[in-house]
Amino acid sequence: MNDRLRRYRNLTMMGIFTIATLIALVPLFGVLGYVVKNGFSALNFEFFINLPKAMGLSGGGMANAIVGTLIMVAIATLIGIPIGILTAIYLTEYDRTSWFSIGVRFATDVLTGIPSIIVGIVIYTAVVLKMGHFSALAGGLSLAIIMIPLIIRSTEEMLKLVSHSIREAGYALGISKRVIILRIILPTAAKGIITGAMLAVARVSGETAPLLFTALGNQYWAHSLNEPIAALPVQIYQYATSPYKEWHQQAWAGSLVLILMVIVLNLIARLAFRSRSN
Amino acid sequence: MSKKTELTASIGDQTFRLLTLLMAISVLVLMVWMGWQMYDSALPSIQKFGFSFITGRVWDPVKEQFGALPFIYGTLVTSLLALLIATPIGLGVAIFLNEMAASKVRVVVAFLVEMLAAIPSVVYGLWGIFVLAPWLRETVEPGLAKWFGFIPLFQGTPAGFGMLAGGLILAVMILPTIAAISGEVMAAVPNAQREAALALGATKWEMIRLAVLPYAKSGILGGIMLGLGRALGETMAVTMLIGNRPDILPSLFAPAYSMAAVIANEFTEATYALYLSALVEIGLILFGITLILNVFARFLVWSVARGPKGGTSNE
Numbered sequence: 001m002n003d004r005l006r007r008y009r010n011l012t013m014m015g016i017f018t019i020a021t022l023i024a025l026v027p028l029f030g031v032l033g034y035v036v037k038n039g040f041s042a043l044n045f046e047f048f049i050n051l052p053k054a055m056g057l058s059g060g061g062m063a064n065a066i067v068g069t070l071i072m073v074a075i076a077t078l079i080g081i082p083i084g085i086l087t088a089i090y091l092t093e094y095d096r097t098s099w100f101s102i103g104v105r106f107a108t109d110v111l112t113g114i115p116s117i118i119v120g121i122v123i124y125t126a127v128v129l130k131m132g133h134f135s136a137l138a139g140g141l142s143l144a145i146i147m148i149p150l151i152i153r154s155t156e157e158m159l160k161l162v163s164h165s166i167r168e169a170g171y172a173l174g175i176s177k178r179v180i181i182l183r184i185i186l187p188t189a190a191k192g193i194i195t196g197a198m199l200a201v202a203r204v205s206g207e208t209a210p211l212l213f214t215a216l217g218n219q220y221w222a223h224s225l226n227e228p229i230a231a232l233p234v235q236i237y238q239y240a241t242s243p244y245k246e247w248h249q250q251a252w253a254g255s256l257v258l259i260l261m262v263i264v265l266n267l268i269a270r271l272a273f274r275s276r277s278n
Numbered sequence: 279m280s281k282k283t284e285l286t287a288s289i290g291d292q293t294f295r296l297l298t299l300l301m302a303i304s305v306l307v308l309m310v311w312m313g314w315q316m317y318d319s320a321l322p323s324i325q326k327f328g329f330s331f332i333t334g335r336v337w338d339p340v341k342e343q344f345g346a347l348p349f350i351y352g353t354l355v356t357s358l359l360a361l362l363i364a365t366p367i368g369l370g371v372a373i374f375l376n377e378m379a380a381s382k383v384r385v386v387v388a389f390l391v392e393m394l395a396a397i398p399s400v401v402y403g404l405w406g407i408f409v410l411a412p413w414l415r416e417t418v419e420p421g422l423a424k425w426f427g428f429i430p431l432f433q434g435t436p437a438g439f440g441m442l443a444g445g446l447i448l449a450v451m452i453l454p455t456i457a458a459i460s461g462e463v464m465a466a467v468p469n470a471q472r473e474a475a476l477a478l479g480a481t482k483w484e485m486i487r488l489a490v491l492p493y494a495k496s497g498i499l500g501g502i503m504l505g506l507g508r509a510l511g512e513t514m515a516v517t518m519l520i521g522n523r524p525d526i527l528p529s530l531f532a533p534a535y536s537m538a539a540v541i542a543n544e545f546t547e548a549t550y551a552l553y554l555s556a557l558v559e560i561g562l563i564l565f566g567i568t569l570i571l572n573v574f575a576r577f578l579v580w581s582v583a584r585g586p587k588g589g590t591s592n593e
Contacts, residue, residue: 006481006484009481014378020369023367024368025394028393030409034405083301086302090295090298090299090301095302100306103306104305106573107305109573113571114568116511118312121316176290177291205398206400208514213545216546233398237403240400255404258400263396266392270389
């Protein structure tokens with residue numbers, strides 16, 4: 001076959017792949033650009049310390065929503081991290097191959113794949129209906145369910161990377177298995193595990209759908225974990241779909257805060273930890 | 279070690295093992311419980327409507343009529359549109375990152391693509407409402423109608439909010455999934471494959487086409503299916519862009535509704551038990567579809583990533 005034709009075809013295809021990559025990045029810069037541009041002009045100190053103003057009024061802030069998100073993410077982290085890490089330990093250190101552990105891995109995959117709104121439905125029917133009200137607890141619980149499979153997967157990957165010679169050295173010294181796991185294996189894999197945990201936290205802090213009918217949202221401060229509570233993503237959703245210009249401004253500002261939170265978590269996780277553990 | 283400390287050590291060991299086992303069991307229980315909880319809440323609707331729930335075209339809570347077909351239709355059309363757009367681009371990204379880019383470029387671009395996945399759905403929705411939808415309404419849809427108006431897909435009033443907007447935003451959101459998984463399976467292709475092709479005088483593209491893609495084929499298919507799974511269940515961005523009208527219209531410009539969107543919009547407004555049950559049943563259908571897709575997709579990805587098996591090409 002004609003060599004020149006082959007070379008041209010090669011160049012064309014390489015060009016197509018490069019262009020595809022550029023196209024893929026257009027929405028990223030589009031979204032970031034608009035969020036920074038529109039959000040920055042609406043963002044001020046008041047945004048972080050004030051409650052939302054009534055509809056149609058300008059000013060006000062999302063202090064309650066920011067705090068609400070932090071509270072629910074904290075609840076999710078407190079539940080999700082221990083369950084996730086301990087399960088991963090079981091799957092790597094105690095039982096890698098039995099049908100039971102294959103079943104647990106399967107469940108992990110299923111839980112990773114189900115739409116987050118499904119989690120909201122389940123928590124609504126199981127917790128909100130039983131308790132009789134929306135609450136920060138229900139919201140945190142649904143975020144925890146989203147977090148658990150993410151933590152299991154990332155922790156498992158990291159524990160698998162710990163070399164067997166380290167475990168064997170521990171056994172040779174007569175150290176008990178629990179101590180080997182807690183004192184030797186976990187610290188060795190710590191950076192990777194923390195990276196995974198931070199990425200999971202970043203992921204759930206942006207979740208809206210599972211909070212719609214568990215935490216519900218709140219224009220005021222919640223005074224206990226048993227009350228409906230505001231969350232940044234839910235507030236953004238309500239403001240974005242409202243007809244008020246002032247609220248649209250606030251939605252952009254809220255998005256800027258949310259995106260900064262997520263990106264900073266991602267950057268720290270990747271730059272600070274991954275570079276050295278690789 | 280004295281006998282006593284040995285005993286406490288072994289009790290400690292057993293307790294710790296038991297603790298990790300309990301957590302592992304809880305994950306399994308969680309999955310089964312979620313399925314059961316949904317089935318249980320959906321049961322009244324399942325019993326009342328049976329199969330006609332899926333084929334019914336009328337959704338009228340006031341008259342207690344619940345047919346989910348418009349939502350299934352909207353979900354499928356937007357998701358397929360998203361796949362059609364995101365698959366070639368995602369594959370292009372994967373090939374660029376794995377086979378072409380220098381390592382410094384790769385690190386940066388891979389991070390940017392991951393950021394695309396990290397942006398919360400609700401922010402995509404916000405951007406969609408104020409940037410994407412107006413652009414579609416004023417520029418893209420009139421253009422499409424002018425040039426391709428003879429196809430029913432591109433007829434009707436350009437509204438901005440509709441299946442085209444929903445499908446486009448979904449394409450952006452599933453692109454990182456497709457790119458990441460395809461990249462992963464391409465990375466699992468042994469270098470010997472590539473070297474053999476190059477040694478025979480293949481150009482880079484011929485190497486990719488003959489040595490890499492056939493080998494990674496089923497894994498790429500798995501990545502596409504995982505992307506589809508994500509698109510089917512994606513809620514916020516679609517809810518904000520699809521127009522939220524339970525109609526079945528051929529035009530991509532027309533407002534429609536998706537399964538996840540109707541749950542998000544009507545769940546807290548469901549005023550009686552059967553209404554709520556019907557919404558849960560939509561969730562249950564979604565749960566079932568994504569579960570099957572995920573199982574199948576993971577199997578495909580796993581079968582490639584498992585290791586060398588010798589890639590063959592029919593070409």
